[in-house]
């Protein structure tokens with residue numbers, strides 16, 4: 722990707738992402754008003770870290786990829802962490818291909834999102850992530866859905882945390898071993 726192309730993508734698609742930067746080891750994550758300011762702050766330090774939250778991963782994918790590629794051009798040894806409320810395997814694999822090293826699931830970008838305690842290497846999350854975990858966008862709203870139910874069953878955050886990103890062997894839908902046709906009713 723040429724620099725100009727990446728910048729154009731960032732300028733066109735910077736509304737739904739939220740961005741923070743810091744120097745590695747610092748206690749706080751100053752928020753950045755937009756992706757270009759984030760890149761500017763990153764360029765001022767070596768071993769800088771850039772944290773991106775997106776609640777619309779498919780919509781923001783091109784912009785996040787552009788950000789990752791530009792981060793590696795403007796900074797020395799940058800680390801990029803991507804946090805999303807709607808992860809899926811193909812989306813994370815796309816990020817890994819442009820140098821994103823750490824990913825994290827989080828419902829909202831509050832303090833929890835800014836802690837690296839639960840951010841983990843892309844390969845580790847991909848190893849655990851259920852392949853049936855998909856995302857669907859409808860009327861500017863992104864949903865996490867289950868492929869076992871033909872992507873028609875919307876997943877609760879508590880299910881995503883307990884089953885989809887942690888241990889699908891404990892999920893009743895995965896254990897069935899086949900596509901379902903009726904939504905599971907939680908007790």
Ligand code: SF4
Pocket residue numbers: 851852853854855866867868869876880881884885886888889892893894895
């Ligand atoms: S609900 Fe179960 S089968 Fe569906 S995506 Fe999550 S872990 Fe996989």
